[in-house]
Amino acid sequence: QVQLVESGGGLVQAGGSLRLSCAASGGTFSSYAMGWFRQAPGKEREFVAGIRWSLIGTTRYADSVKGRFTISRDNAKNTVYLQMNALKPEDTAVYYCAADRSTVLRVAAKFYDYWGQGTQVTVSS
DSSP states (O other): OOEEEEEOOEEEETTOOEEEEEEEESSOGGGOEEEEEEEOTTSOOEEEEEEESSTTOOEEEOTTTTTTEEEEEEGGGTEEEEEEOSOOGGGOEEEEEEEESSSSOOOOGGGOOEEOOOEEEEEEO
């Protein structure tokens, strides 16, 4: 059974940094695309960043986080990271890790097959 477990959320002041981790288990992730999504109260879940597990490591980012967030992966540990710098109050949300069995890196949540439980990120002004 595929499991995704996020960690690293918390409370930070605006301008600060956090690093989220997503540990994956129970599946063959070598060909999966992995994504980070977030959902703020009263808003729809939105794509934040994605990466392929392949050696190429193709990445993709939402415009709102480009230049501030970096997604990376450690194949040996089956772990995906989201380094978040220069955080803003509008980054406050529950952040979810997700896995897509397709080899294509997609941004729509409906294409992702597995989801973690989420981790809260709160940025104070």
